[in-house]
Amino acid sequence: MHIKSANFIISNTDVAKCPNEVLPEYAFIGRSNVGKSSLINMLTERKSLAKTSGRPGKTQLINHFKINENWFLVDLPGYGYARVSKKSKKTFQKYITDYFAKREQLVCAFVLVDIRHEPQKIDMEFMEWLGENSVPFCIIFTKADKLKPQAIERNVTTYLKELEKGVWEEAPAYFITSSSKNLGRDELLAYIEGINIEFFKALQN
Numbered sequence: 001m002h003i004k005s006a007n008f009i010i011s012n013t014d015v016a017k018c019p020n021e022v023l024p025e026y027a028f029i030g031r032s033n034v035g036k037s038s039l040i041n042m043l044t045e046r047k048s049l050a051k052t053s054g055r056p057g058k059t060q061l062i063n064h065f066k067i068n069e070n071w072f073l074v075d076l077p078g079y080g081y082a083r084v085s086k087k088s089k090k091t092f093q094k095y096i097t098d099y100f101a102k103r104e105q106l107v108c109a110f111v112l113v114d115i116r117h118e119p120q121k122i123d124m125e126f127m128e129w130l131g132e133n134s135v136p137f138c139i140i141f142t143k144a145d146k147l148k149p150q151a152i153e154r155n156v157t158t159y160l161k162e163l164e165k166g167v168w169e170e171a172p173a174y175f176i177t178s179s180s181k182n183l184g185r186d187e188l189l190a191y192i193e194g195i196n197i198e199f200f201k202a203l204q205n
């Protein structure tokens with residue numbers, strides 16, 4: 001898919017104030033600093049469409065970006081950011097949970113995990129929560145440039161094995177990406193394009 005346009009539309013903390021157009025929407029979620037905003041920039045080939053930082057906690061709001069005038073990418077704050085109270089650390093900030101529970105246009109949540117790390121409890125729990133709330137999701141491994149091919153394979157295998165212990169009927173789709181090396185871009189965009197086609201077909205019927 002060719003990205004002809006990518007525009008920032010609105011930031012907010014209230015799912016009710018998100019754009020009300022009925023367009024397919026994809027949200028990026030995961031631990032702080034995992035590379036959500038960087039991936040949005042990589043996919044759209046815009047250097048600073050989404051704000052990135054080496055320090056965790058950069059993205060604080062629900063940010064909508066309209067792509068090719070007919071679908072949305074959503075950049076969200078990360079979870080697991082240490083500088084919040086224990087309680088809000090455990091339960092997500094309400095507006096993020098609200099977003100996932102109520103956003104009807106959301107066709108797929110991309111759960112980002114750093115490919116260098118062992119499966120983390122917070123990610124597993126979040127994926128379980130998505131499953132329980134019937135939110136379709138995929139896994140995106142980030143920062144693949146930081147590992148050699150063998151280590152990538154080993155870590156992905158470990159991760160998928162851990163997921164098998166979960167409650168899902170079928171394993172979620174996954175993508176291996178690097179925003180600094182443009183890895184995984186074509187595959188992800190092709191995946192999105194496929195879902196978009198289905199979305200608009202279903203809308204016509």
Ligand code: GTP
Pocket residue numbers: 031032033034035036037038039051052053054055056057058059060076077078079142143144145146177178179180181
């Ligand atoms: P929050 O908004 O704080 O939740 O973080 P985020 O998940 O949006 O992460 P962000 O995109 O801001 O990136 C965090 C840091 O990781 C930045 O220093 C990025 O340059 C770096 N980074 C992101 N993606 C990659 C990648 O694919 N490879 C490498 N080497 N670094 C990356």
Ligand code: MG
Pocket residue numbers: 036037038051052058059075076077
């Ligand atoms: Mg961010």
